[in-house]
Amino acid sequence: MKVIDDEEKYRTTKIKVARWIFSIALIVTIYMVYWICFDENPFLKSGSPDRINLVEITEYGNGFLFGPKNIKIYFKGNEGTILEEKKVRISNIMEPNNKSLYDITWEDKNQVEITMNYEDETKVLNYNFKTREMDMNIK
Template sequence: MVKFMEGEKNYKNSKAKITLGIFSILLISIVYVIYWLFFDTTPFLENKSPDKIHKIEIVEKGHNLFTSTQIDIHFKIHDKTQYEREMDIANFLEDHTTSQYHITWLNDDEVQITMEYENQTKTLEYNFVTRRLSLSENV
């Protein structure tokens, strides 16, 4: 009788351990998917000024499956971020590619980024000296 009770106790303990293991794996998987969908960042495009002091870095943020993706644009001086701008991408059917971005350095301190999306064109101008940012959108 004592052996039977010990066997039943071991069975309950192993069943609880298996349930806890499955729950842990499921929880870790859900957390990873949420991180991958909304928080994972991927370097997308980089461009340096003619004097190589200033740099533009465009980073994709998340992997949204059904909505437009977001990007972060980092304006850097000597590889230190001076200003950061988060923007939504206006693509719903087309893929997001580097050919949609045209970066033009007006001089060593000013840059113009033209973003040609599916139904919209956005033009962003940034001055590294004055830290002034201007955005225009054409639908």
């Protein structure tokens, strides 16, 4: 009778330990997927000359070796409301993403030009806050 109780106690303890290990592994896996794919970090901001419109660039996701591979560009109106957003793939192979790769130029209070100088190509994004028109050129 004692041997059977010890075997059953051992089996239930083993199951409890396996459940805890599985739960911890699941939580760590979910967090890693979030960190690699969805985590956003503020990167660069620029306001219009009249301080009404705002362009905010955030890094989207984290790469294992060479940093994030995507950015999101938010075009915000007064009171911080998001008018548009654009996801852009970073075209760097070895060079890490840094602020010196970006040039934000305000043509007037409603038009902005964002130049992204990557290793392989240069992307130029123009946005008009008044008409909400956006166009991307790749050089």
